[in-house]
Amino acid sequence: MSETLTKDLSAATAGELARAVASGQVSAVELTEAAIGRIETRDAAINAVVVRDFDRALAQAKAADAARARGETRPLLGVPMTVKESHNVAGLRSTWGSEVFGDWVAPKDSVGVARLKAAGAVILGKTNIPPFLSDWQSANPIYGRTVNPYDHGRSPGGSSGGGAAALAAGMIPLEFGSDIGGSIRVPAAFCGVFGHKPTHDLIPSRGHAPPGVDGNGIELAVVGPLARTASDLELALDVLAGPTDEMAIAYRLDLPKARHGKLADFRVLVLDGHPLAPLDDEVRDAIRALAVRLDDAGCEVSHESELLPDLARLHELYMAMLNVAMTRGGPPPENPMAAHAWMDLKDGQIHWIRTWARLFQAYDVVIAPAFSTPAFPHDASDERHERVLMVNGQPMPYFTQLAWAGLATFPNLPSTAAPIGMSKGGLPIGVQIIGSYMEDRTTLAFARLMEEAFGGFRPPGG
Numbered sequence: 001m002s003e004t005l006t007k008d009l010s011a012a013t014a015g016e017l018a019r020a021v022a023s024g025q026v027s028a029v030e031l032t033e034a035a036i037g038r039i040e041t042r043d044a045a046i047n048a049v050v051v052r053d054f055d056r057a058l059a060q061a062k063a064a065d066a067a068r069a070r071g072e073t074r075p076l077l078g079v080p081m082t083v084k085e086s087h088n089v090a091g092l093r094s095t096w097g098s099e100v101f102g103d104w105v106a107p108k109d110s111v112g113v114a115r116l117k118a119a120g121a122v123i124l125g126k127t128n129i130p131p132f133l134s135d136w137q138s139a140n141p142i143y144g145r146t147v148n149p150y151d152h153g154r155s156p157g158g159s160s161g162g163g164a165a166a167l168a169a170g171m172i173p174l175e176f177g178s179d180i181g182g183s184i185r186v187p188a189a190f191c192g193v194f195g196h197k198p199t200h201d202l203i204p205s206r207g208h209a210p211p212g213v214d215g216n217g218i219e220l221a222v223v224g225p226l227a228r229t230a231s232d233l234e235l236a237l238d239v240l241a242g243p244t245d246e247m248a249i250a251y252r253l254d255l256p257k258a259r260h261g262k263l264a265d266f267r268v269l270v271l272d273g274h275p276l277a278p279l280d281d282e283v284r285d286a287i288r289a290l291a292v293r294l295d296d297a298g299c300e301v302s303h304e305s306e307l308l309p310d311l312a313r314l315h316e317l318y319m320a321m322l323n324v325a326m327t328r329g330g331p332p333p334e335n336p337m338a339a340h341a342w343m344d345l346k347d348g349q350i351h352w353i354r355t356w357a358r359l360f361q362a363y364d365v366v367i368a369p370a371f372s373t374p375a376f377p378h379d380a381s382d383e384r385h386e387r388v389l390m391v392n393g394q395p396m397p398y399f400t401q402l403a404w405a406g407l408a409t410f411p412n413l414p415s416t417a418a419p420i421g422m423s424k425g426g427l428p429i430g431v432q433i434i435g436s437y438m439e440d441r442t443t444l445a446f447a448r449l450m451e452e453a454f455g456g457f458r459p460p461g462g
Helices: 003-011 014-023 028-042 054-069 111-118 161-168 185-191 230-240 281-296 311-325 339-362 398-409 440-454
Strands: 049-052 080-084 122-127 174-179 194-197 222-227 267-270 300-302 365-369 388-391 394-397 415-422 428-434
Touching: 003 028, 014 028, 014 054, 014 230, 028 054, 028 080, 028 122, 049 161, 054 122, 080 111, 080 161, 111 122, 111 174, 111 230, 122 161, 161 174, 161 185, 161 222, 174 194, 174 230, 185 194, 185 398, 185 415, 185 428, 194 230, 194 440, 222 230, 230 415, 230 440, 267 281, 281 300, 281 365, 281 415, 281 428, 281 440, 311 339, 311 398, 365 398, 365 440, 388 398, 394 398, 398 428, 415 440, 428 440
Parallel strands: 080 122, 080 174, 267 300, 267 365
Antiparallel strands: 049 122, 174 222, 194 222, 194 415, 365 428, 388 394, 415 428
């Protein structure tokens, strides 16, 4: 093992680790043993990696080393990582944080997990979530509560909060999460890491559904990666994206290249306000400071546009569709939506997809908050819909924050979460970078260029 990797193994990116294995600097078994050691040492205080599969991970690592010895090359060969508890991993429980599913064991891997394994990734286990993935905290009656590595009294976000916390604490370099209401973007922002909510259906979601559900994906829901660098998100997307086997008979993935290769060439629309979700001053100030830095770097920066959709109306339709989607896998709702009302809702979605498409003829990316505040204190109250969030000292209904998530979710757009700074209290502040439909490479490239110009992940305690 190289001296550099020995000293700084927890800070290495997935790409760096893959290259180190490929060059023979380090073995997959060494990387896996080191990651297991970090989890066993660091996770006692965080409670992020709640399902541990270390014996099988070591077997996967040995197989990776044997593959390398045979001359095989794979993009993630020997890289240890985790996946969100809600992803099916053959032989492991998938509970979705609910005792209702407490004994259900996945018979096979999800499509995404199978692709990660085929790329050589070593799956160490699963990370924590809230029940039914429906909170911006990660606590449930089966696995307990995950805390934020920057402040143990605060949430790491949800529903991919366990994965974001494990990344920030240096346990693993890569995580596989999911998002329907900010579940990748909010934990990334709260924990100061990167996350990518892909264009809807770009990464197949089969095998990521409530236990016993196997078929069509959940409306609006996507699966995607989290990492400590934007380049690792790009690496993971290349592994995960593309049609399922039956669709691949006729379809091939051919994503457009990023619109630009230099930060100065981007046309950027910055949103620091929403009619339904006021921003904390620290978040607004951080976004405005970012806008100044982008302008200084040569970007064409705008703060308003007549092309912007009616955000209040978009949120109304998003919530109507989300409330239906979130019943998937649960008991039938008392008052189900009529079929024609659902069709009308889908027509409304197409309208807003076309509206955003016109905007992205004038702009390359839109920068918006992922959440109105930095990580908030834990709230264990049972009545989630009665919770409040303090914004500039004023109580706001907890779930108004879905307004920020819906910007990209309802029109099925890609959105990359990226850290942009720290609060006065030492908490990360992040944004989401929204792009045009199927132009995931543009939002990822912009995040990477921002990271190169202004910095990115800052580990807890410095």
